Amino acid sequence: MSAYTVEIRVMPRASLLDPQGQAVQHALQALGFGDVASVRAGKHLVLQVQAATREEAAAKARTMCDRLLANPVTEDYECNVSQ
Amino acid sequence: MQRVAVVVFPGSNCDADTLDAARAAGSDAYYVWHRDTDLKQPDAVILPGGFSYGDYLRSGAIARFSPVLRAVSAHARAGGAVLGICNGFQILCEAGLLPGALMRNARLKFLSRPVQVRVEATDTPFTRSYERGEELTLPIAHGDGRYVADAQTAAELEANGQVVLRYVTDNPNGSMHDIAGVSNAGRNVVGIMPHPERRNAQLLGGQDGARVFLSLEARNATQHAGDMRAVDGRHLRV
Numbered sequence: 001m002s003a004y005t006v007e008i009r010v011m012p013r014a015s016l017l018d019p020q021g022q023a024v025q026h027a028l029q030a031l032g033f034g035d036v037a038s039v040r041a042g043k044h045l046v047l048q049v050q051a052a053t054r055e056e057a058a059a060k061a062r063t064m065c066d067r068l069l070a071n072p073v074t075e076d077y078e079c080n081v082s083q
Numbered sequence: 084m085q086r087v088a089v090v091v092f093p094g095s096n097c098d099a100d101t102l103d104a105a106r107a108a109g110s111d112a113y114y115v116w117h118r119d120t121d122l123k124q125p126d127a128v129i130l131p132g133g134f135s136y137g138d139y140l141r142s143g144a145i146a147r148f149s150p151v152l153r154a155v156s157a158h159a160r161a162g163g164a165v166l167g168i169c170n171g172f173q174i175l176c177e178a179g180l181l182p183g184a185l186m187r188n189a190r191l192k193f194l195s196r197p198v199q200v201r202v203e204a205t206d207t208p209f210t211r212s213y214e215r216g217e218e219l220t221l222p223i224a225h226g227d228g229r230y231v232a233d234a235q236t237a238a239e240l241e242a243n244g245q246v247v248l249r250y251v252t253d254n255p256n257g258s259m260h261d262i263a264g265v266s267n268a269g270r271n272v273v274g275i276m277p278h279p280e281r282r283n284a285q286l287l288g289g290q291d292g293a294r295v296f297l298s299l300e301a302r303n304a305t306q307h308a309g310d311m312r313a314v315d316g317r318h319l320r321v
Contacts, residue, residue: 012186016231017257019191068148071141071177073184076229 001050004057007080010070011042045069056080085299088114088125090155090171093251097132097168097280104280105129108296117149127164127208127299128155130171132224132278138146142172142185142227152178154264164208165272169225172264174273181267181274183232185225189257193226197288199251200277201264206268212294212301218251219291223276225258228276230258230265248275253292 012018018040022028048062051057063078070077085146098114105112115122117135122128132142135146146152150282159165159180167175188194197220202213213219230241237259240246248264252276256276264275279292 008096016186017229019189019257023191068144069140071144071184073176073233074186080129 001052002083004049004054005082006047006050006057006060006061007082008044008045008047008055008065008069009042009076009080010065010075010077011040013074013076014040016074042075043082054083085110085126086123086124086144087296087299088115088128089113090115090117090128090129090130090156091150092117092133092135092170092174094286095131095133095135095170097278100278100280101129101131101168103272104283104292104296105299107183107283108293109300112294114185115151115153117146117151119191120150120154122151122154122158125163127163127166128158130155130165130167130174131280132169132171135170135174137229138170141173141177142170143175143177145168146180148172159267159272162269164270166209166295167272167274168278168280169223169228169276171226172276175269175272175274177292180267182236182245182271183230183265185276186229186231187227188225188255189229193224194228195222195224196255197222197282198253198255198263200248201251203249204247204270206244206264207247207273207298209268209275209295209298210247211271212298219248219277220282220289221292222281223255223277224281225256228256228258230260230262230276232259245270247273248277272293 021040028036049057058081065077087105091101102112118191173185202217205215236288245266250261266273279295282289283293
């Protein structure tokens with residue numbers, strides 16, 4: 001077993017309204033960053049996972065996302081595994 | 084008299100009001116702690132409002148893995164009546180007992196105020212004492228009340244008459260199709276964002292919410308009287 005670092009990015013699905021991202025965009029525009037065309041706000045989770053292989057760590061992370069960390073109705077996720 | 088289990092999660096804060104509202108309607112209501120696995124043979128289960136587990140990760144996402152949810156799921160799958168109010172609605176969606184999900188309000192603000200809703204479905208255990216199309220004033224109190232579902236699911240909800248409550252004139256949170264409450268296909272599981280337990284007596288500003296709880300007893304009475312409308316008209320109109 002080795003320790004792997006799994007970084008998970010959970011983002012609101014592109015087709016859905018992201019009011020948090022919009023609010024941040026408006027704030028940036030108010031600060032003079034008028035060239036910000038869009039902002040989307042998501043979540044970044046960093047897990048330390050024990051697994052035999054990198055693939056096993058990635059598979060575990062995907063299961064965690066499917067069951068708990070992301071809502072399949074509203075969110076998409078990406079997992080990045082490193083040692 | 085119906086047995087009504089009110090589930091209490093860490094962070095529930097509408098449990099006492101919900102218990103009182105069910106008792107005021109004549110039900111034998113009692114609490115069930117979220118770690119319990121025995122619902123004690125209820126006729127109906129209510130998941131009350133609040134902020135279970137601090138709304139961490141997503142509203143309802145962690146509560147859905149509480150031990151009691153297995154029993155709630157089994158009760159629902161056997162056709163038993165389940166109502167989720169506000170956070171309870173969010174939990175039922177996260178648990179997959181209702182379609183869709185509830186996201187952050189479109190204008191980000193936490194909203195605590197009365198809204199107008201229309202009763203769209205009266206074939207559920209919690210709305211049978213209302214008239215279809217009736218408009219109610221009920222309080223909302225939520226930050227994550229924007230109902231979303233994929234286009235196909237939304238079309239099915241409309242086609243099957245699973246939209247139970249709909250916001251009238253003012254959609255406070257950006258919900259698709261102005262949805263304030265839905266049921267599952269079997270009609271026995273219902274989730275609503277407004278709080279009927281906060282409006283079940285004139286002292287609370289109105290009693291438009293009382294019949295959510297009286298509907299359960301009306302079902303009971305129907306079994307004996309055989310004519311729900313007569314029972315409804317004679318005893319339960321408030």
